Amino acid sequence: MKTANYLFLTLFIYLLGLSNLAIGAPKEVSRISGKVVDQSGTPVPFANVALIAVEGSGLVDGAVSDEDGAFVIESVKTAKVQLVVSSIGFSTFTSDSFELTPGTIKDMGSVKVEDEMTGLDEVTVKSTRPEIIIEPDKTVVNVEGTVMAEGSNALDVIGRSPGIYVDQDGIINLNGRAGVVVMINDRQTYMSANDLANFLRAMPAENIKSIEVINNPSARFDAEGSAGVINIRLKKNTVDGMFGNVQAGGQYNGFWAPIAGVSLNVKKGKWSSNADLNYNHYANLNELEIERNFDVVEGVSNFMQESDIKQRNKNLFFNGATNYEINENHNIGLNVQASDFDNKTTNPSFTEITTPGVVGTSYLDSYNDSKGGGNRFFANLHYGGNLDTLGTKLTSDFDFTRMNSNSESLLTTENWTGENQTDLQREKLNTLNDMYYNIFTAKVDLVKPLGKGTLETGVKGSWVKSDNNLDLTLAVEDGPFEPTPNSNHFIYHENVLAGYVSYKGKISDKLSYQAGLRGEHSNIEGNSVTLDQINTQKYFNLFPSAFIQQKVSDNYQIVYNANRRITRPNYRLLNPFVYYIDPLTTETGNPNLTPQYSNNFEMDHVVKGMYQFTLGYSETTDAFMQVFIQDDEERTTTTFTDNFDKTRNANFRAIVPVQLREWWGTTNMLQVNYNRYKSQIGDDYLDNAQTSFMVRTQHNINLPKGFKLELIGMYLGPQIWGQGEIEGFGWVDAGVTKSIMKDKLTIAVNGTDLFRTQVIRAKVDFADIDTSFRQYRSNQGVRFTLRYRFSKGESFRVSKNTGSTEERDRLN
Numbered sequence: 135m136k137t138a139n140y141l142f143l144t145l146f147i148y149l150l151g152l153s154n155l156a157i158g159a160p161k162e163v164s165r166i167s168g169k170v171v172d173q174s175g176t177p178v179p180f181a182n183v184a185l186i187a188v189e190g191s192g193l194v195d196g197a198v199s200d201e202d203g204a205f206v207i208e209s210v211k212t213a214k215v216q217l218v219v220s221s222i223g224f225s226t227f228t229s230d231s232f233e234l235t236p237g238t239i240k241d242m243g244s245v246k247v248e249d250e251m252t253g254l255d256e257v258t259v260k261s262t263r264p265e266i267i268i269e270p271d272k273t274v275v276n277v278e279g280t281v282m283a284e285g286s287n288a289l290d291v292i293g294r295s296p297g298i299y300v301d302q303d304g305i306i307n308l309n310g311r312a313g314v315v316v317m318i319n320d321r322q323t324y325m326s327a328n329d330l331a332n333f334l335r336a337m338p339a340e341n342i343k344s345i346e347v348i349n350n351p352s353a354r355f356d357a358e359g360s361a362g363v364i365n366i367r368l369k370k371n372t373v374d375g376m377f378g379n380v381q382a383g384g385q386y387n388g389f390w391a392p393i394a395g396v397s398l399n400v401k402k403g404k405w406s407s408n409a410d411l412n413y414n415h416y417a418n419l420n421e422l423e424i425e426r427n428f429d430v431v432e433g434v435s436n437f438m439q440e441s442d443i444k445q446r447n448k449n450l451f452f453n454g455a456t457n458y459e460i461n462e463n464h465n466i467g468l469n470v471q472a473s474d475f476d477n478k479t480t481n482p483s484f485t486e487i488t489t490p491g492v493v494g495t496s497y498l499d500s501y502n503d504s505k506g507g508g509n510r511f512f513a514n515l516h517y518g519g520n521l522d523t524l525g526t527k528l529t530s531d532f533d534f535t536r537m538n539s540n541s542e543s544l545l546t547t548e549n550w551t552g553e554n555q556t557d558l559q560r561e562k563l564n565t566l567n568d569m570y571y572n573i574f575t576a577k578v579d580l581v582k583p584l585g586k587g588t589l590e591t592g593v594k595g596s597w598v599k600s601d602n603n604l605d606l607t608l609a610v611e612d613g614p615f616e617p618t619p620n621s622n623h624f625i626y627h628e629n630v631l632a633g634y635v636s637y638k639g640k641i642s643d644k645l646s647y648q649a650g651l652r653g654e655h656s657n658i659e660g661n662s663v664t665l666d667q668i669n670t671q672k673y674f675n676l677f678p679s680a681f682i683q684q685k686v687s688d689n690y691q692i693v694y695n696a697n698r699r700i701t702r703p704n705y706r707l708l709n710p711f712v713y714y715i716d717p718l719t720t721e722t723g724n725p726n727l728t729p730q731y732s733n734n735f736e737m738d739h740v741v742k743g744m745y746q747f748t749l750g751y752s753e754t755t756d757a758f759m760q761v762f763i764q765d766d767e768e769r770t771t772t773t774f775t776d777n778f779d780k781t782r783n784a785n786f787r788a789i790v791p792v793q794l795r796e797w798w799g800t801t802n803m804l805q806v807n808y809n810r811y812k813s814q815i816g817d818d819y820l821d822n823a824q825t826s827f828m829v830r831t832q833h834n835i836n837l838p839k840g841f842k843l844e845l846i847g848m849y850l851g852p853q854i855w856g857q858g859e860i861e862g863f864g865w866v867d868a869g870v871t872k873s874i875m876k877d878k879l880t881i882a883v884n885g886t887d888l889f890r891t892q893v894i895r896a897k898v899d900f901a902d903i904d905t906s907f908r909q910y911r912s913n914q915g916v917r918f919t920l921r922y923r924f925s926k927g928e929s930f931r932v933s934k935n936t937g938s939t940e941e942r943d944r945l946n
Contacts, residue, residue: 163586163640164234166207167525168242170199170219174374175462176401177203178247181221188214188231195643202518206525206583210236210643219245241523244462272348272365273297273746277339286869286884287414288337292316292364294846295345296746296789296803299828304331308349308361313701313730313758315359318366319469321514322356324535324573329510332475336414336449338381340921341397343367349750350679350695350734353634353650354579354590357677360701360732360754368453369399369408376400377925387886387915389417389446407456416447419912426718427904428769433490435769437718441483449475463520469513476507479543483716487769494552500717506541506567525588527581535573542566547717562609563618563714571600571705587639590650593632600626600705606712620712623663624723626705631655636679648681654700660708660725669708669725675700693738701758703727707775722774730756730777746789757781759856761815764903771905778813778820778856797836804829811856818901826853844869857900865892865913880921887913 166185170178183205184196195209217229224247232240267274275295293300299307305327306314316323316330323330346365348355355363378398385391395412420443428435450473457467481502488495515532543565550558579592602624607615636650658671679697686692709723732754739747756777763772786806793799810823833845849864869884892913897906 162210162236164209164211164236164238164240165524165583166209166217166234166238166240166242167523168205168217168245169462170203170205170221171244171246171462172224173246173248175244176374178221178224179203181205181219181224181247183207183245184218184220185209185213185215185234186218188216194234202520204520204525208640209234210640212236217242217245219247221247224248239524243523267743272346275345275347277342277344286339287335288339288342288366289331289334291339291342291345292334292366294830294832295347295364297347297349297748297787297805298364299850304328304335306330306364308347308364313359313361313732315356315363316366317363319368320365321469321531321533322358322575325510325537329475329537329539332414332416332447332449333451333473333510335416335447336412336451336473337366337410338395338397338412340379340381341368341410343369349748350681350697350736351699352648352681352697353636353652353677353679354592356594356632357652357654357675357698357700358702360699360730360734360752374401374403375926377923379921379923381919381921383882383917383919384415385915385917387417387912388419389444389912391415391417391446393919404459405456406459407454409454410452412451414447414449414451416449417445419444421910421912422907423909424905424907426764426769426771428764428766429902430489430766430769431491435487435489437485437487437769439483439485439716439718441481441716443479443481445477445479447475447477449473464518466515466517468515471510471512473510474507475509476505478505479503481716485718492551496549496551498547498549498717500545500547502543502545502714502716504541504543504565506539508537508539510537511535524583525581526583528578530578531576533573533575536570538570540566540568545714545717549717560611562615564607564609564615565714566605567603569600569602569706571598573598584637585639587637590634590636590638592634594630595632596628596630598626598628598705600624602626602706602709602711604709604711604713621664622709622711624709624711625661625663626708627657627659627661628702628705629657638681644685646683648679650679652677652679656702656729658702660705662710662725665710667710667725671728673729675731689742691740693740694736695738696733696735699732699734700729701732702729703758703775707758718769719771719773722772724774724776727758727775728756728777730754730758732757744791746787748785748787750783750785750787752783754781754783755779757811759811759813762857762898762900762903762905763816764905766902771903776813776815778811780812782808782810784808799834801832802830807853809854811854815857816901820857820900822854822857824852824854824859827851840872840874842871844871855896857903858896858898861895863891863893863895865889878923880919880923882917882919882921884917884919886915886917890914 170181170183172178179199179202181199182196183199185194185207187194194211194213194215195207197205197207199205212235214231215234216231219227227245227247229242267276273296277291289300289304292298292306297308301307305312306316308314323333325333344367346367348363348365351363376399378396380396382394384393392415393413395410397410399408422441422443424439426437452472455467455469457465459465483500485498486495487498512535516530518527518529520527545563548558548560573596575594575596577592577594579590582589604622606618606621608618609615632652632654634650634652636648638646638648640646653674653676655674656672660669677698677700681693681695684692707723707727708725710725711723713721715721732752734750734752736748736750758775759778760773761776788804789801791799791801805828806825808825811820813820828850830846830848835843837843846867849862851862853860865887866889867884867886868888869882871880871882873880894909
């Protein structure tokens, strides 16, 4: 344990030593602003905008236009310069020269760039690996136009992004921690972990433009999500015309699971619209072996349990959006999402029981048959406006979400002793669970240049209501079903009002900063109607954040950041329910669960705009953790989520992309985590610590005749999770793609867990608990996808929206 502490302390001192920088005196900042548009006046996002010195042709300063084509270049330098704008698909624009002196304020107006190429068929650029852009407060993985997007879904792509690991349940972990908030186009998804995993599996990666990994979000984001934020940005068209794609395929891993989808984007004049309809069928077999030992008076009673859990999930997802440009400065839009899902699970389980002092072996045979379904509806109304030419922007969003979910399960259990089953006993437990929730949110954000920097401020309100009705009935032998005391009706209300202010600016041409403060007031009520029990929580919290970006040289920068975050308990976890996983294992809710708070610190070193070395530390109080409680007398195990007193996480991450050949690119990641869990659990005190690591290497290779190959290898070393210890394991995935018919038709074949090594072995050896298990979820499989792209429109082109890597590196 001490060795690990010394290791991270040594790394911290070493990296801090690299940041030695003499900071010059502050100078008056110049501001050059404008908007990049094409021939029709449509904004050109993500264009490279640079100030180039007339004498010597050297780069003075630069920026990248935002999604609305707007740009602002801040500088403290003195030179005679020209404004140069470049973007893929357009000819380079060069302005007349002008004098740049400290304090200069110049509005370039609309900077028009001319089309360089016409026709969709001419734009066939494919990179060997996804472009990773490292910004002060986030890492952007540009997915569009890469092999990574072909034949994959959104969950696959997220799992291959820097610092992220998606476990076999679809739970997303960032830098070794759970509690990640997932957003789509800056809007939170508001779904449980399982629902979110199914939702992302139904979203083709082909529809994604980029993934933003935000380890330490600024005050602009909700304070929710102690581990960070992942923002998925979807494609949208920027010039008049129509484009889209149709896909069909499926996956086989012992079960055949089809997938299909269609995507359409249309823009004409001031109107732009898009629609996606996707169907996803996900199936797996969970081979589970559990061994449990219980201390009884006569000695140790041993339980050996084997289960083959078959799961099938079917998801139909629609996403539609339309946007109207009132004029070049104001726009309004509507986004609607609708999804329908159903699932079926069968869980046959057989347990062999030996008990000292009892003659003969006892057996427990159970079968849990469950099915469920539901739907989700989401609507968003938004407005965006540029209030002046200096960069003042006002945006507002109004969101409404409604979700219904229902499930029914029948758990049949038979137990006997000996081989002849003469004393066989049978019982049946029927569970009905109906749940719905409504969420309404409203927010307004303002961005305004102020002084020598930029001010961001805004307010937000959210109102949540959840209603969960759990009905359990039990039948013994052939008797009728009778109600059990574990039935429960639970109603949950949560209201959160928030406001924030943030300011960013420059101290010098090599040192910039951003500091913010967010305040949130929460009012929560959980009402167990069945128990006539009401639990309320009211609290106000402040969440500061700070970022410092230090440009040591053109090829080396350091970003320091710190913030405070909160994770509120899922309303389902607050419900005092009792759910039977099998006859030996139950899951219960915890109405006394309180929010967890984390303080996060990170130092990020970026070399040549692509090599990233990060050192982070996080300390969480009242951390959520799954707790196992064992009843030796009844020989059963109960799990629930409780607040741990404190958890600590120190991590080091290195991302090293290497271009081995012109046709062979790799991205390699090493992450080392030190985790420590401390908490009082019943009469026992847990103090568990371990250093673990994760290694991932991704290879993208251009093969002859237009074939493209992607190989991914990943290994997770031994790690701890609360009371549990997990052995190390790894796996290899591979995919091949081929485009034909002038890149209109793409064929993709992906293989997962090629060597069937993604096997999880774990144990819990704490206090009186002695449990170990082995699990494999039929991860080995093959996925086949056909995708046809179509387009129509005069001089229509699909913008890659990533720009030139080399030019962007020079702008860092």
